[in-house]
Amino acid sequence: MSISTLEIQPSHVEQEYRWTLNFGPQHPATHTTLRLILHIEGERVVDAVPDIGYLHSGFEKIGEHLNFNQYVTVTDRMNYISPMANNVAWHHACETLMGIDVPKRCQYIRTIITELARIGDHLLCNGAAALDTGAFTAFLYAFNQRELLYDIFETACGARFTNSYTRVGGLMYDVTPAFIEKVRSFVRTFPRVHADIVRLLNRNRIFVERTKGIGVLTKAEAINRGASGPIARASGVTRDLRKDEPYLTYADFDFNVCCSTVGDCFHRYLVRMDEIVESLKIVDQAIENLPPGPVNVPMGDRAVLPDKDLVYTTIEGLIAHFEMVMTNRGFHAPREECYAAIESPNGELGFYLVGDGSDIAYRARCRPPSYIHFSLFPHLIKGHTVSDIVAVLGSLNIIAAELDR
Amino acid sequence: MTDTPATLEKLTARFGERSWTFSESANSANRRIVVPSGQVFQFLEFLKTACGFDMLAELTCVDYLHFRGAADRFGLVYGLANTGTNERLIVRCFLNEPDLAVPSATPLWESANWFEREVFDMFGVVFQGHPDLRRILLPDEFEGHPLRKDYPLRGRGERHNFQRITREDS
Numbered sequence: 001m002s003i004s005t006l007e008i009q010p011s012h013v014e015q016e017y018r019w020t021l022n023f024g025p026q027h028p029a030t031h032t033t034l035r036l037i038l039h040i041e042g043e044r045v046v047d048a049v050p051d052i053g054y055l056h057s058g059f060e061k062i063g064e065h066l067n068f069n070q071y072v073t074v075t076d077r078m079n080y081i082s083p084m085a086n087n088v089a090w091h092h093a094c095e096t097l098m099g100i101d102v103p104k105r106c107q108y109i110r111t112i113i114t115e116l117a118r119i120g121d122h123l124l125c126n127g128a129a130a131l132d133t134g135a136f137t138a139f140l141y142a143f144n145q146r147e148l149l150y151d152i153f154e155t156a157c158g159a160r161f162t163n164s165y166t167r168v169g170g171l172m173y174d175v176t177p178a179f180i181e182k183v184r185s186f187v188r189t190f191p192r193v194h195a196d197i198v199r200l201l202n203r204n205r206i207f208v209e210r211t212k213g214i215g216v217l218t219k220a221e222a223i224n225r226g227a228s229g230p231i232a233r234a235s236g237v238t239r240d241l242r243k244d245e246p247y248l249t250y251a252d253f254d255f256n257v258c259c260s261t262v263g264d265c266f267h268r269y270l271v272r273m274d275e276i277v278e279s280l281k282i283v284d285q286a287i288e289n290l291p292p293g294p295v296n297v298p299m300g301d302r303a304v305l306p307d308k309d310l311v312y313t314t315i316e317g318l319i320a321h322f323e324m325v326m327t328n329r330g331f332h333a334p335r336e337e338c339y340a341a342i343e344s345p346n347g348e349l350g351f352y353l354v355g356d357g358s359d360i361a362y363r364a365r366c367r368p369p370s371y372i373h374f375s376l377f378p379h380l381i382k383g384h385t386v387s388d389i390v391a392v393l394g395s396l397n398i399i400a401a402e403l404d405r
Numbered sequence: 406m407t408d409t410p411a412t413l414e415k416l417t418a419r420f421g422e423r424s425w426t427f428s429e430s431a432n433s434a435n436r437r438i439v440v441p442s443g444q445v446f447q448f449l450e451f452l453k454t455a456c457g458f459d460m461l462a463e464l465t466c467v468d469y470l471h472f473r474g475a476a477d478r479f480g481l482v483y484g485l486a487n488t489g490t491n492e493r494l495i496v497r498c499f500l501n502e503p504d505l506a507v508p509s510a511t512p513l514w515e516s517a518n519w520f521e522r523e524v525f526d527m528f529g530v531v532f533q534g535h536p537d538l539r540r541i542l543l544p545d546e547f548e549g550h551p552l553r554k555d556y557p558l559r560g561r562g563e564r565h566n567f568q569r570i571t572r573e574d575s
Binding site: 348356365371 | 432434465
């Protein structure tokens, strides 16, 4: 933001009661690093100019220099609240580009971890939104459950926070019986905590009064401004890529798309709370019907490193492993371009990939939902008071690492 | 995804067959049309008003500098979506230096605002008629456009605008 744009506009000079307030980039309620320049009139926000880019670290440029399996570690750092969903989105796009169909078991496991990531993301978003608007206890309940989710992810892949669990054509490891047991126990115990959070917040007078009617987004505006995910659904857009463009195995499961027509902060919270229940239904169905079989595509497809048992005991396995790790002998992406998106917890998370025949993307564009949603912010906050800023920011679930990439 | 033939028929009726081409990506994942860069706004407007593409889900750019066999330097990507029928269409147009300007899509979709600012920031493509075309992710003093292929991964632009203070100066 240059100095010139920060100067008070001539019209503001005449009206001395209108002044400029800087919000962020280091402010507890922004959660991460973003900045707003507010023009306020008393308590009312007349205009807000977002200033972003503090966390820009050139992820898309890095994507042009790392191969399709290496880049998954960078996607972890985008939306670090639900890294599993980013991993799945990235390799979904890679596999769409290369035309790889992953085995059924892999699809089921990816579905389970994406839905668990969605539960974790919504818990954090709602917990933090409640924390900002004066309801501290719900935040602790939510974080306690996120701890269980971290344990589940740790059982699956060894990492709690930055998982990097997927690979082109499969997964890092198959899941163990311990993972299945932990997911089952989570599915059993979580509804009680969900009910507790709902009881703490749904009729909490302070929380309701601070969020109801604040930051209203109409359906037409939501579509025109490109909103997706829970924010669009809270405004009455019935778009959910899990239903509309079924990827992975979402067509196999019975679940509902949660919508509202009001579109304010409170209903964004309600939609997220209901989506958690639907995600839990999907996890329950998927874990009980987990098909047997391999998680990776067969060795002949030349997409994943073969199983270590094969490498150590058979000559074919050894050759396949050796070729996969050699430069110019591994997998190749076609000279083709494609856009593939999944319904991430925050909305449509898509990647536009250009392959040039090597195992490194020529262009790895990420379409981050937070970026679009933060551009809604000036529109949503206009006419509300300064204290509503945190309520609107909390309900949009802006993750600055994904916003700036 | 079923309505694309109807969209193509409408496009043929409006723009003729010569000026644009339709193709599918290798695994039928995407459907895309390539339009002339001078007419891109007319195509987008027609797709929005007559074909029901009410959402601009994606707008980005690709630099084809080192891409084998590429004829043009920059390719813009407009990812349109129809929230009613769940149809998607990718509109491509190609740009070459020195004329890196296309009309802005902000009059059609508000979401184009920040998308176009990012493309301007990273590639230097100018969107005519954009209400607020400033850099968005990088600071205003930044020189160059980092996602262009002639911009190195390391070694340029990192600290260029910080004044170097030596012991004598201080």
